[in-house]
Amino acid sequence: MRLRQHSEIAIISGAFLFGFALFFKTELANVALILFYAAVVFNYFVSKSGLPKLDRKIVFGTTLMLLISILISIVHLKDAEPILNTLGRRITYLLSPIMFLLIPNKQLKVLTKYAFKGLIIGGVLSSIFLILNILNEYYFTRPFLSIDKDILNFYHTNFYFTRIVDIHPSYYGMYLITALAYIYFSDGVKYKILNVIFSIIIIVSIIFLNSRIILFLFFVLHLISLVSFFQKRINSIFKTLMASTIVFVLLLGVLFVTTKSTYAFQRIVKETLWELTYKVDDNYNSSGKGDSRLARWHAALNLIIKKPLLGYGVLSESNELLYEYKRLGMKSAAENEYNAHNQYLGFTLEGGIFSFLALLCFLFFNLYISLKSRDLLFFFFVISVSSICFIENYLIRNAGVVFVAFFSSMFLFNYVKNDS
Template sequence: MSNTIESSPIMDKLKYAVSFLVAFTLPMFMRLNNIVLGVYIVILLCDSIIYKRKIISITGIKQAIPVVVFFILAFGSALDFEKILVLKYLEKYWSLLLMPMLFLGQENGYETYKLKLFKGLVYGCFVTLLICNFNVIYEIISHNEPVNYFFRWRHLGHEFSKIADTHPAYLGLFICMSLYCILNKIVDFNRIVKLVLLAGFTIGMFQLASRVALLIYIIVWCIFFIKLLRREFKWVIPVAIVFITVISVFFTFGSEYLKDRVFSYDSVMKDDRFERWGVSYEIFLEHPFLGVGFKDITNERVLKYQEKGYMVAAKREYNAHNQFFEYLSLNGIVGGIVYILSFGYLLAVAVKKKQYVFIFLFGSFFVANLTESMMVRIQGIEYFALFGSLFISKFNYKNALR
């Protein structure tokens, strides 16, 4: 018989509330989110100790491998044979180790936290957009700018999102996930709330001007409309009207910067991140087996950026902006293989078990990592740790692919 003691109602309510807040603060204010995440981990640890939940077991370790392996890669990158280990490099990565173990120790963890986490993410994205738009309105008024400056370059992209201490590509990905949850009723809202959320997200996606995130967003809408029209053909005309209206508004009020940023072929093909991929690949060729690690990666990249004349990239110390090349340069061929195999496994399980929300979650995250190194920044790390842990808590590792 199990020695586990049933949690108190107060502890359960506390866990539910803080799990909502972790996802709610994920799209915004990194320090605030870090504090909430820390509190959440402490609460789950206390819950596991007080109520005698088994945090670590052989089965649990096996289940957690697809997530924990990224902490192991970070640990390997942090190794410094002169100082043995530089712990400061691991600060961002602890959630990849702790979250899977703690989730697996919770009884019915998946059913308990699924709704709280997804709903928290939806509301968090919307509030983040509100904060950014209130700032835009304030700046327009304080600088006595005309209303049509709303979609000018100074209120788009990084300029739009920096007030909330977030990155356009990351916030855009979270909004895509939120859109999927709303349209597929993973989380449900009344009609008015749903319309407000969808309108806010659609406007916000153009303000963020993140090409990959906007492409994913449009694909989600297209799939939804196709399914809708197959069920009810009467929606053809309303859908066509909405589509034409959105396109007309964009081309009427969108600035030239926004149009070029989103739709210009030249802006895509001349993106200097392609050149930065080449730099990270060169570093991999020079250190093919174990990579250069955290200690030397920045200096190695900056030197190569300077050699090739990529002065902006050198000054801002840009990362690879591609997670696969990031792991190749940091961890060598080991990192690249682990990255592909881990995501391949998670997607395979999601497909096998027909978990469509996680097919989309892992698939969209992988696509976003083609142009971003999301497992380098804490927002991306936590997003993967949180929802990856939620997913693996649903299935037993041994029979996941049966």
């Protein structure tokens, strides 16, 4: 009995530590995840609980679908090392669904709360640390408590903001926006005043991140929240949409007036437009030159057209794109050896149309489940992952792999086990 209790505590602790560690070091999150897996396996054998009977179709919503490109790459097999290396990096896509399958429903509900509490506390503490660091640098050359537009300049936002924890702003932002969504749509923490304080700290951190995709998701989150808020108070769908739209536009107006003269605003508007225009070796601001995302997507599509069915195999994307960048005269992209910065294109380059369809299957299946269960948090999570995949190769980087493997499995099996 004691062994079982200890193993249950270990599972909850592992989930909490994983959510917490994401904000400080991906390697620490990996260690917490390994401890979580070990606790789950130990608890399964100690409790001697059987496996639940689930619909086999559920496999289409698991992260196993994100391993299809590795299976297809066997066709390109000249050396097994790239496949084994890639499988090692993405092994949590295989392990996480299995682990959550082994967890009893009662424990699953508890660990879900603690995983999000870890995410919230980790997000708040790391945000405080990063904000204080930036304010220290900002006031080093200014009178204390004076504020001007330079507080959101190049040297205080984006990569400069997260450089101490050495996490990409968009990846860090995904953790933050998910924590904020949990506060909005679920219980958050026990005391409402703490939820308000934590929300403010996270929002300030998101502003300093100045990541375009995270700011987009920030607006989407608040639009969904407004619709949900008014829907509970107004019977008419039309009036709900009107009220939500009016409040949302007013909030956008306030944000525009307060930030229009800052570097952060210029980056969001001008550089986003530049990224979505075909530009090769062109100035994206007064001091920077490069190749736009649209140009890189064009290069990726050129390669996909040549091998649409089975792609080029795992770990081949950067090398193939490098040759194409050089052919198209994209010096900056070639020098930096950029990938496609689009997961849909990235998976298609790896495993062809079948890998692309597997990714869509994973996303749409989970989107369907989130809508069916009317779970706004799950719905927003799927929207977030789908969105960031348009501008990042999010599902092949360790920081994205472990996050999506853990939380998508947690959401999916929470629904499946409740439904069954």
